[in-house]
Amino acid sequence: MSDFLSSVLPPMRTGDWLAKPASRIAATFHEAGQATDWMADEYAKVREALLLPEGVPLKDRLEIALDLLPRGVDVQWGEWLQGGRFATIGVICCPNRHVPTLARPAQGEHGVEWHPVARNWTSRSALEVGMTMEEFHGPHVKPLKEAYVAIDWSAPMARCNSVRVRSYTCDCLPTVYELCVAGGLGHIRRTERSAKGDRVSESPWLRDAEAKRLWHGILEGDAR
Incomplete structure (x- = not known):
């Protein structure tokens, strides 16, 4: 369990991000539009480093995310970058349909508040690490x-x-x-x-x- 909490690798099941320390959470949003704006900003940071031409336009990514998040579906983007790196940008719904009984952190190091009753979109920063796809996915x-x-x-x-x-x-x-x-x-x-x-x-x-x-x-x- 300690290895899971300290690992820089994302969990295979997106909802299990809620079991990570609150310090791993970048922000908490109460509007889907706020969450997708954050995703767009994070994507812009790695866009120039994409290994392959953009397969899904950002406009389409955002439209899909805006449809899924209000219905309680986690959204995760992943792209290979130059230099053998892989970037993932994810927004996790809380409460989460796949792990409804998972305890949520009360407060993060940066003052992130959690509201278990309301539907929140919890984001995590883009992760850049050198690994094979099999190790990551x-x-x-x-x-x-x-x-x-x-x-x-x-x-x-x-x-x-x-x-x-x-x-x-x-x-x-x-x-x-x-x-x-x-x-x-x-x-x-x-x-x-x-x-x-x-x-x-x-x-x-x-x-x-x-x-x-x-x-x-x-x-x-x-x-x-």
Whole structure:
């Protein structure tokens, strides 16, 4: 736990930023527009150092962020920079839908106040570190192959009281996959995030070994 609190690396799950010391929080906003203005300012600091041409225009980034934040969806941008560095700029909602019971810091070193009842957008400064993408992100699914297995996705079924997530893909992409285990069986949960809201579906429930093979197929682009 101490390693997590002191690490300069961002957590794989964006909501877990709220478990970090309050001193790691750059500011707290009560208006989505204030949060996106901060993101634009931070992005401007690294824009000239981008390794590749800008894939998503800043105007589009801000429009998406302004749509997602009021609905309680964290926003995180990540770009490779020159010199093997990677910059991430994130705004985390508090309370957070993914970690609703997580304790929040009462006050940061810079006088940042938290308001657990109201919806806040908590920001963190751009982080520039030398690392590989695998060290920074969770796994990304590979492009879908021409010959692939089509998964029979369906609406979630409450078959067990509790489900354990064994692994999950990177939260920086619109679609997130989770390898879940419950009742001695495994299945894949898919969350598709868009401006219209989140859509959750799941694969058939399988024996553990079969679920692991299906998970590997999704990661490698052999199944979707």
